[in-house]
Amino acid sequence: MADYFSPTVIQQPIPIVDMTPLERLVLSHIFDAEADGETLYFHAADGPSNAIGLHRGKLQTALEASAGIVSTAATYVTDHLPAPPPDDATIEIDLSGTSWEFIFQDIVRRSSTLRYVTVVTSFTCSRMRPDGFGGMAELITADAILGKSTNDILEGFLAEMEEDAGDDGVHVLLRLCEDTVRRQVAQIIEADPALTRLTTDAVSAADVHAACLAVIACSDLSEEQGAAGFRAALAAIRHAEQRLASAG
Structure with missing residues (x-):
């Protein structure tokens, strides 16, 4: 059995003053966080966590300290708190319904020093499988979240090669394009509001890439x-x- 990993680094140190206490708490559980003066460096050796456990007392303190500041973290955590709150010291939060990119986008929007955040992710595998390696880069600004994977780059190279080579007697019957999948995600969510609570923006480029790899791996055409x-x-x-x- 192969294990897939996605080591990820946030390249810019994030000023602590630009984060709400709740954002700092949540991001420090999604990633590992290293303090460097008045900033935090976020990274994840195996990949960002999709589910986190937050100490009940620390979570309550962070929520109270972040009151009055509109943020993705506050909205999502509040909406996903169990009711009534459990007596356990740890509260489990499933993050599959949102994306940590939105939290960083909120930080960029209110920051006086950050114009953007760049993210670099490697796709690795415990076995040398051809679909287990690659990577992607993301640019997070106040207005947009952009991403491109190595698969996107290779698709571009192949398209250029085919244009240069002309008609060589080989015809492409099917190509799975991640940009097309992203457009279909938007169409599906818009057509069936009952399908999911997610917005289109909640489905990240990494989600699309992983899904395409999974579909290719189990398809026999x-x-x-x-x-x-x-x-x-x-x-x-x-x-x-x-x-x-x-x-x-």
């Missing part, structure tokens, strides 16, 4: 490829018949 080849062969015969008939 050999039957479709054979059927397409058979139909093309029949069409070639008919084309030849028509051409020869016209010539006669």
